[in-house]
Amino acid sequence: MANSPGDVLAYFLALLFLFQCVQARTVTYDFNVTWVMANPDGLFEREVIGINGQWPLPPIEVDQGDRLIVNMYNGLGDKDTSIHFHGMFQNGTNGMDGPAMVTQCPIPPGSSFTYNFTIEQHGTYWYHCHTDGCYPDGYRQSLIVHDNSSYFYDMYDEEYTITMSDWYHKLVKDIMPSFISQSNPTGAEPIPQSFLFNDTLNSSLPVQPGKTYLLRLINISAFVAQYFYIEDHSFKIVEIDGVYTEPTEASMLYIAVAQRYTILVTMKNSTDQNYPIVTVVDSVLLDSIPSNLQLNYTNWLEYNASAAHPQADLKVSVCTDLTPFDDFNLVPYDRMPLLPDPDLTIDLTVYMKVLDNGADYSMFNNISYTKPKVPTLYTVLSAGDLATDATVYGDYTHTVVLEHNQVVQLVLNNGDTGSHPFHLHGHQFQVIDRAPGYGAHFYDYASGDPLPYDPSNHTTFPEYPARRDTFVLPPQGHFVIRFVADNPGVWFFHCHIDWHLAQGLGMLMIEAPSIIQERVTIPDGHYEVCKAAGVDFEGNAAGNAIDFLDLAGQNKQVGWLPAGFTARGIVAMVFSCASAFLGMAFISVYGASGIKSQKQKEPEMTEGNEASHEEL
Template sequence: MFLPLFSSLVALPAVLGAALIPKDTIACVHNAANRSCWSDGFDISTNYYEKVPDTGVVREYWLNIENTTAAPDGFELPAQLINGSFPGPTIIADWGDTVVVHVTNSLQNNGTGLHFHGIRQNWTDQMDGVPSITQCPIAPGDSYTYKWRAVEYGTGWYHSHFYVQAWDGVFGGILINGPATANYDVDLGHIFLNDWYHYTADQLDSQAATGGPPTAINGLINGTNTYNDTLGSRFKTVFNANTRYRLRLVNAAADNHFRFMIDNHTLEVIANDFVPIVPYETTDLSIGMGQRYDVIVTAKDLASGNFWLRAIPQEACSETSAVDNVKGIIRYDSSSTADPTTSAYSYTDSCADEDSSNLVPYLPLNASDTYTYGEDEEVAVQVTDNALLWTMNKTSFRTEWENPTLKQVANGSAPFTAKQHVIQLPQANQWVSFVIHSPFAQDHPMHLHGHDFLILASGYGDFDSSLITQSSLVNAPRRDVAMLPASGYLAIAFRTDNPGAWLMHCHIAWHTAEGFAVQILERKSEIFIDRSQLDSTCTNWNKYVAAKDVTQHDSGV
């Protein structure tokens, strides 16, 4: 077993995970020429794990999830959408704001719950939106209100964490305004990249469990694309000469890893997930499922011209028949209707993360040689009742919708079952580590709720503790989704500074449903639980289950 070697060089306060700084003097003005500044003494150098602007602002959203049909590439099929749009509405706030999201379940035959992917939920674990972990599912006809602070800034997204519902269309963007590590003129917002199958998500999951992963028929960029050259339409946006544009890239795919590029243009990468990084330039960007990258693209000195914007599925780990069709168009003349004739940059087909030497957090956090806990997790598969299940340390994860972890914590219930795969971390503000091994020739995007983690080592073959050196501990890449290499290992570390029940799982849709997960119960005695909200949601869910004879077929998350 590998043990963690780390104690933080940064002391994090224990109240809401961050100290509040009252507004006083304005030290700088945030604008196109000075994006590193924010306001009131906050800038890109501020330690956002310790200090958060006290804005006093509440941003409120109302989201209604309903059954409908959609034809994002011209081929119509049943869908589940938020407020009738695909992707759903973008949640926009400023760093330090409070966000309130009212969710109504108007679906006919499904529960739901919204997870705010990348939001750390400091001391608000019950707002993480994971049915069977932090709440019971929201029953049809019922509503649920989520409330959390934007203690970080950058690009995130929200999606259903009920079964594989997200990939029927239940997702949207989160945009938290704040400082940046490079200047830009225009924020173009989210660019969602996702695969598309022409089948409902539950049909796809059934196929994955019994016959292997389904093949994506198409892919979408911001919810649109063409199909068979006759249906649908491409995503398009217009560049003005010499303007610097910020694009917020999100891989929202169920099971496709994308390589993003814009022909004849360079990408200046300024953030991975919710972590600002030292900018670097590249022509193409490897983006795993659940990952986000913020890039700046400088428009050329042109009055006209059309260029392909590409999301290329990486065949090393993606089942797809749409390798060259997931494209949008950058136009320099809005009146143009011509397709581009440009060519893609050359690249190596790979599902590996961006090189760690490029992913340097702008805010440096180091670690030393003190530890309290370490865990090895070995990935495997098993077949039960002719269905494939993923396991970690020989356990296929399963929790029950009607008995979420927080309910068990609140009730002081008997010990957790083995299938719940609960790892308890009772001590405060200690560094812990996990090493995940996989013998399979497939890369896996590993996502941890409630934390940014440090990536200490990642590679092919067997892990050895000697791979962790002193240099590995100095400002290691930090994010909330990292790729577990095919037939390889991923070593991560984080600090126990956020009480809660936190899921860690593979972000491939079918793998989560098939049990590729563990849950981390951090500082159980300090978790805040609103019993009224918890109990009323579970009561309504149990009434629905009894009336409709609902059966749970997946892992619960």
């Protein structure tokens, strides 16, 4: 009897699944995380976070379908840590996502932690520390998922990975106290000392004429976006943030913190000269620009090692003169259509405000994310039926509970004059509206009236919207994104400027808590890390495992400033207080020294007592 078409298809799919299982590997990395010395910009040697005694860190390279195991030991001695595998969905393995106090406890010095999950995606990603601002200290590197079935696999001959990063000469622990403090009430972000290309400067990519190269571009910075172009070369964009796109011609990109682009570049047929690869800092992000800060850098496509390596010929005065390709216009290769009207809309506005301690904080809708006393995933797993009640996650984690498979629309308005790259863990989202767009008008509203989203008056949503996991919110502008809540887990949504996250610019989305309880299992070793760190792993946000609705003792954000105070007023108050204290100190010292009696005889001027007289 002949098999039906359905039987044949089922047989084929079973063979394909078996083939994939046979091909899949287990890729294991053993990371001993310690301090090492490095001087990547040649200007200053400093401690950085290394792995196995080395820095730059080792890239992680796997194939789609592989199981990745990273055994990490914290040998730093004085700092907690973790690893976030940026862009990985972690479907069913939410406990491997990495942000401390969200899906795990911070890993204290002397403890080990194993990350173990299957790679179900393809494309360009990166890994970094996600605990108390530690990745600016060098704990960041590429994570590449190779895919020999991609539509562009046969279009290139070789590939390179390029990371771009800002670089500080001070450790985060030395920067943070003065950043979030009364002395910095405007919240001015720390200015980097230099900007690196593959963790160094003045580097060359050897190329051969006529060949096509796949370049994976990753901004692993803590703060600053960069423009990217190659002199006298154009390229085709084929991927953003792990999403294959229809091949799209471009000549310049704006790459914000945490964003990735993969491009195809075909070389010229001549070896007469080498061509500058140019990166230009988005200096608008900087509150001040030191006179010795270099804002543009040249590296090279090296056709001929013996030929000159010319510096870039920049024809712009400021970075706002640059017009990069607008990622809003990219079409995914799979042509996934616009998601249907949302089941839930989340309206958010970004604010930067001075709070009661005189420091500047970031917030969504007046909530500055404040970490709970129990990692939120562990609260889900221990809360029973109350896991669907957002109350148990605290008042200051800004938690939204989502139902399974809801279509979620997030409207984000910017009440700040700076731009912000926002990242959603566990998802790629559709970008359906943004204003203003890249190019000449991107900064139009930075100093004028804001441009909030108007649901009754907006441009037509794209038929096949761009998808990515990190997207830039324009200054005083807005964006609208959609995604399906099809990945049960606790997912962080936050600005990826690490200084802004430290100020509280984040919130939590908890998808299908009941399904999380069914599907997610935490290894015993992860709970042992909590014990070593002295962190509770059962209970609500306040650590109460008896009454989950009792939040007494929860961590709270800093209180509100009394009405009438402004950032300028805070500055004036700080300096007035400082002057007053200095004046009082001088008076006290002078008073303690005593006052000479008028009858006391002045010392006579002699050769032996001239110095004493001068001191008097």
